[in-house]
Amino acid sequence: MSHAALNATEEEAIIQQALHDDINAFNRLVETYERLAYSVAYRMLQNQEQATDAVQESFIKAFRALKTFRGGSFKSWLMRIVTNTCYDTLRARKRQNTDNLNDLAESDEHAPYFIDRAESPGEYAERMELNRLIDQAIATLPEDQRIVILLCDVHGYAYEEICEITGVPMGTVKSRISRARGKLRDYLLANPELLPSAFRPTA
Amino acid sequence: MNSSQPTPISEELLSAYLDDAVTPQERALVEAAMAEDAEVAWRLETLRLTVTLLNKLPELQTPRSFALTPAMVYKSAASGTRASNDQENERTSVWTTIQSFFQAGSPLMRNFATASFASFLILAALGSFTPGSSTDIIANGRPAASAEIAAAPQPVEQVVAKQSSAQEPADAGAVSDEAETAQGTATFVALRSMQEGTETAETLLGDAPVFTTESLETDAAAYAAGPAATNDEEVLAAAVPAAEDEAERAQLESSAAEPAAAEPVVIAAGQADSAAAAELTAADESMAEESTAGVADTTAPQMGEESSVAATSASVAAAKEVSVMPGQEDSAFGTDQSPLRYVQIVALTLAVLFAALWLMSRSRTAAS
Numbered sequence: 001m002s003h004a005a006l007n008a009t010e011e012e013a014i015i016q017q018a019l020h021d022d023i024n025a026f027n028r029l030v031e032t033y034e035r036l037a038y039s040v041a042y043r044m045l046q047n048q049e050q051a052t053d054a055v056q057e058s059f060i061k062a063f064r065a066l067k068t069f070r071g072g073s074f075k076s077w078l079m080r081i082v083t084n085t086c087y088d089t090l091r092a093r094k095r096q097n098t099d100n101l102n103d104l105a106e107s108d109e110h111a112p113y114f115i116d117r118a119e120s121p122g123e124y125a126e127r128m129e130l131n132r133l134i135d136q137a138i139a140t141l142p143e144d145q146r147i148v149i150l151l152c153d154v155h156g157y158a159y160e161e162i163c164e165i166t167g168v169p170m171g172t173v174k175s176r177i178s179r180a181r182g183k184l185r186d187y188l189l190a191n192p193e194l195l196p197s198a199f200r201p202t203a
Numbered sequence: 204m205n206s207s208q209p210t211p212i213s214e215e216l217l218s219a220y221l222d223d224a225v226t227p228q229e230r231a232l233v234e235a236a237m238a239e240d241a242e243v244a245w246r247l248e249t250l251r252l253t254v255t256l257l258n259k260l261p262e263l264q265t266p267r268s269f270a271l272t273p274a275m276v277y278k279s280a281a282s283g284t285r286a287s288n289d290q291e292n293e294r295t296s297v298w299t300t301i302q303s304f305f306q307a308g309s310p311l312m313r314n315f316a317t318a319s320f321a322s323f324l325i326l327a328a329l330g331s332f333t334p335g336s337s338t339d340i341i342a343n344g345r346p347a348a349s350a351e352i353a354a355a356p357q358p359v360e361q362v363v364a365k366q367s368s369a370q371e372p373a374d375a376g377a378v379s380d381e382a383e384t385a386q387g388t389a390t391f392v393a394l395r396s397m398q399e400g401t402e403t404a405e406t407l408l409g410d411a412p413v414f415t416t417e418s419l420e421t422d423a424a425a426y427a428a429g430p431a432a433t434n435d436e437e438v439l440a441a442a443v444p445a446a447e448d449e450a451e452r453a454q455l456e457s458s459a460a461e462p463a464a465a466e467p468v469v470i471a472a473g474q475a476d477s478a479a480a481a482e483l484t485a486a487d488e489s490m491a492e493e494s495t496a497g498v499a500d501t502t503a504p505q506m507g508e509e510s511s512v513a514a515t516s517a518s519v520a521a522a523k524e525v526s527v528m529p530g531q532e533d534s535a536f537g538t539d540q541s542p543l544r545y546v547q548i549v550a551l552t553l554a555v556l557f558a559a560l561w562l563m564s565r566s567r568t569a570a571s
Contacts, residue, residue, distance in 0.1 A: 035265055
């Protein structure tokens with residue numbers, strides 16, 4: 001799983017070291033948050049190469065802009081950079097008109113990166129199928145809804161943090177989350193074979 | 204499906220209920236609706252399951268380490284990143300668009316238009332680099348030279364007329380007032396010429412006032428020096444008898460040391476103004492002294508007459524001097540380069556004509 005989480009004091013000390021151009025200190029922050037950053041970037045961009053580039057660029061930007069970090073949650077500050085970089089990549093991709101949702105079918109490519117423990121091969125296969133279905137459902141969402149649902153329901157950010165990361169008002173965040181959830185539910189209901197029985201309508 | 208049926212409980216309210224982001228009243232409303240309507244309960248449950256599935260999505264394992272290296276950080280940009288590649292591709296696509304624009308339509312018309320326009324540019328460049336063109340004038344730091352040259356003959360006549368009229372009242376003060384007024388105008392013209400140095404010669408020519416700095420400087424010097432005063436030494440010599448005071452002589456010496464009268468065209472306008480003004484003052488004072496002493500009631504008109512003659516000759520000489528200097532031509536479109544101008548017009552007309560024909564052929568191609 002992810003690198004051992006840093007407590008607030010450790011993180012603050014590392015940030016202070018990194019502020020003196022200590023790249024090794026900053027790399028401890030990179031190790032801590034790179035999986036989170038990559039997960040968000042991959043699910044936003046649905047393309048491994050672009051997600052890798054976006055995450056690398058985000059860390060470089062973060063190191064260069066570390067002097068502008070005014071305290072608070074470094075994780076949220078970093079995720080804001082990642083989110084903005086992903087938006088930049090999406091805009092560039094739209095300009096090039098090379099958006100290809102078929103990249104989403106790279107399940108074989110990203111499947112090895114799903115981690116779980118102590119499950120049978122059958123359970124693993126089912127879980128992988130379900131995860132792929134959910135990722136496909138996420139990929140159908142508009143970008144603004146996709147980022148909030150990823151931050152809120154996949155990575156567990158609070159509404160306030162999502163507002164800070166995305167820079168949109170609270171009401172907009174709530175609205176986007178509810179619409180995204182509704183769309184995801186409808187998408188999953190349209191593909192019920194892998195879903196739990198509770199998804200089937202009672203009426 | 205069921206979720207599309209209208210109910211008083213909105214999706215947003217259910218979503219907020221799941222996140223415990225509702226008021227107590229909203230919570231009570233949702234729970235009451237769930238108790239009364241199985242459809243609402245089902246919607247809420249499926250929404251909760253959706254969120255649960257999303258929560259179970261694992262973090263992805265990174266394909267590689269994103270640890271930074273000094274090379275990554277201190278390079279001018281992350282050259283290997285996708286973003287920079289995107290920018291390059293965007294530039295390439297812009298260039299491709301431009302190419303495709305020019306490749307459409309009749310290539311013959313397009314090439315003729317290009318050739319005509321290129322010819323026009325070459326001719327224009329030739330005209331611009333001809334010695335004495337407006338570009339040359341600006342480069343030499345004398346922006347309004349051609350306007351002054353064009354106006355040069357005019358003040359000769361007018362100064363003569365004014366100074367001749369000044370002879371009749373036999374009043375040296377009146378003559379000096381006229382000269383000072385003219386000098387002030389000349390100063391204004393010189394300052395304005397400096398301010399508008401980048402304007403074309405034609406523009407300045409259109410606005411050219413009656414007097415120019417050089418001619419009036421020469422006039423003033425001649426007037427101050429009296430008859431046959433043609434250089435600094437003579438100016439000083441002529442002024443000395445009138446200015447007996449040693450202090451005045453010293454002042455005159457310092458004034459005469461200014462090179463204004465010697466090289467009216469080359470010196471800076473401000474220096475010329477100050478020198479000419481000083482000489483005028485000295486001459487005015489000397490004539491006033493002579494009038495007061497009753498020595499030369501007729502000297503003043505004689506001086507005025509002789510000064511006007513000298514001024515006329517000096518002005519003509521100055522105009523001639525200026526007229527032979529570089530910068531005589533107004534521009535490449537000057538009258539002495541009319542053939543070049545006509546060729547330029549023809550080239551430009553052909554360029555516009557062929558461009559229009561090419562655009563017409565291009566639109567026809569697009570329509571077909």
